[in-house]
Amino acid sequence: MNYLDVDIYREFKCIADACPNTCCVGWEVFIDKNTYKKMAEKEEQLGIPAKEWLKDNGEIVSVRLDHERCPMLADNNLCNVVMKLGPEYLSSVCTIYPRAYASYGDTIERHLQISCPEVIMKLMEKHTIEFDACHDQSPAPEYPYTQLYLFECDVRAFIIGIIQDMPQITLNTRLFTAYTILEEGIRMYQENQLDSGKLEKEVSFYAGESVLRNVETQLTQVVNGSSQYRFAEQLLKIADSYNQRYVRLFRLVRQAMAYFEEHDIGQYMSDVQEFKKACLDTYPDFYTNYWVYRIFADTLSVPDYEKSKEKFSYIAIEFALFQTIAMAAFAKRGSLDHEEYIYIISTISRILEHTENFRNVLMNEIHEKKLASAAGILLMALI
Numbered sequence: 464m465n466y467l468d469v470d471i472y473r474e475f476k477c478i479a480d481a482c483p484n485t486c487c488v489g490w491e492v493f494i495d496k497n498t499y500k501k502m503a504e505k506e507e508q509l510g511i512p513a514k515e516w517l518k519d520n521g522e523i524v525s526v527r528l529d530h531e532r533c534p535m536l537a538d539n540n541l542c543n544v545v546m547k548l549g550p551e552y553l554s555s556v557c558t559i560y561p562r563a564y565a566s567y568g569d570t571i572e573r574h575l576q577i578s579c580p581e582v583i584m585k586l587m588e589k590h591t592i593e594f595d596a597c598h599d600q601s602p603a604p605e606y607p608y609t610q611l612y613l614f615e616c617d618v619r620a621f622i623i624g625i626i627q628d629m630p631q632i633t634l635n636t637r638l639f640t641a642y643t644i645l646e647e648g649i650r651m652y653q654e655n656q657l658d659s660g661k662l663e664k665e666v667s668f669y670a671g672e673s674v675l676r677n678v679e680t681q682l683t684q685v686v687n688g689s690s691q692y693r694f695a696e697q698l699l700k701i702a703d704s705y706n707q708r709y710v711r712l713f714r715l716v717r718q719a720m721a722y723f724e725e726h727d728i729g730q731y732m733s734d735v736q737e738f739k740k741a742c743l744d745t746y747p748d749f750y751t752n753y754w755v756y757r758i759f760a761d762t763l764s765v766p767d768y769e770k771s772k773e774k775f776s777y778i779a780i781e782f783a784l785f786q787t788i789a790m791a792a793f794a795k796r797g798s799l800d801h802e803e804y805i806y807i808i809s810t811i812s813r814i815l816e817h818t819e820n821f822r823n824v825l826m827n828e829i830h831e832k833k834l835a836s837a838a839g840i841l842l843m844a845l846i
């Protein structure tokens with residue numbers, strides 16, 4: 464088998480009690496029956512009967528949260544299962560998270576879920592994201608979509624190249640161009656013409672600096688502050704109407720909504736600039752790394768390649784949402800709070816990773832209200 468990993472995959476180490484947004488709070492974790500059995504056997508050592516903190520409905524076992532916390536999470540935010548029994552007693556879900564895998568025949572791609580704050584911190588610290596390939600002797604299963612997978616990989620590599628290699632061009636221009644290349648790849652797929660060489664020639668034209676500069680100039684005329692302002696304001700209203708479970712996050716959402724009631728477009732534009740400057744001064748490579756990472760992890764759509772466009776838009780919505788909430792918090796405080804920024808990004812990702820409905824609500828409302836096209840979303844993502 465071949466393995467393709469994002470570089471931080473192998474380096475990852477949970478920071479446990481130092482985590483600013485632990486995954487042991489706010490999530491209903493499902494565990495395997497075998498772990499339930501082990502927890503029942505060791506309940507004396509754990510100091511709590513298994514049936515008091517685990518719910519077995521016959522088919523699945525889940526953790527009963529106590530004030531949103533896993534009952535095994537001690538006050539010092541360390542896990543009692545690990546401390547009292549050892550890490551080998553953790554359920555597979557707890558052992559695996561935030562690691563994620565996708566199989567494409569003879570290749571497995573591995574990354575980490577962005578809802579883990581340690582992953583976000585790594586993306587903030589790193590200068591650039593790299594990818595590692597390796598191979599072992601495990602047998603590969605039959606796979607009917609290898610040709611499409613390899614084509615999608617080539618298109619993804621072209622896109623990542625533009626985003627990573629042209630930092631002198633604004634990020635929204637790079638994303639818009641990346642999206643254009645994706646559309647071209649999908650058009651070739653629809654016409655049953657998976658020709659990476661041909662697409663590469665087109666990409667070398669799109670990726671020329673003078674072409675990108677030209678696109679950059681045109682985009683500044685298309686997207687203005689008022690459309691960005693209205694888009695961000697609407698996005699908050701949709702988010703607010705959906706889910707209030709994450710109390711701290713929704714307090715920040717309300718704060719951001721109040722920001723839009725109190726500030727006009729002029730002030731918004733100036734605050735956005737200040738916010739972006741503060742972020743880029745503190746984490747100069749974060750935005751590029753974030754997008755490269757997400758495009759690697761979340762845009763392949765074998766065998767239905769058309770879905771990739773939708774996935775690209777999801778990432779832009781997510782980005783726009785956390786940036787807007789963070790910008791309003793920044794404007795209120797007058798400075799960037801590292802812990803709060805990471806909390807906002809990880810919680811939004813957590814909701815979107817685990818509540819598909821929230822993502823659908825956001826996308827449907829955006830389409831129904833005609834707030835933006837998919838390409839428009841990229842341009843208004845507060846970047």
Ligand code: SF4
Binds near residue numbers: 479561579
């Ligand atoms: S969210 Fe990540 S760093 Fe935090 S406790 Fe969970 S696995 Fe560890």
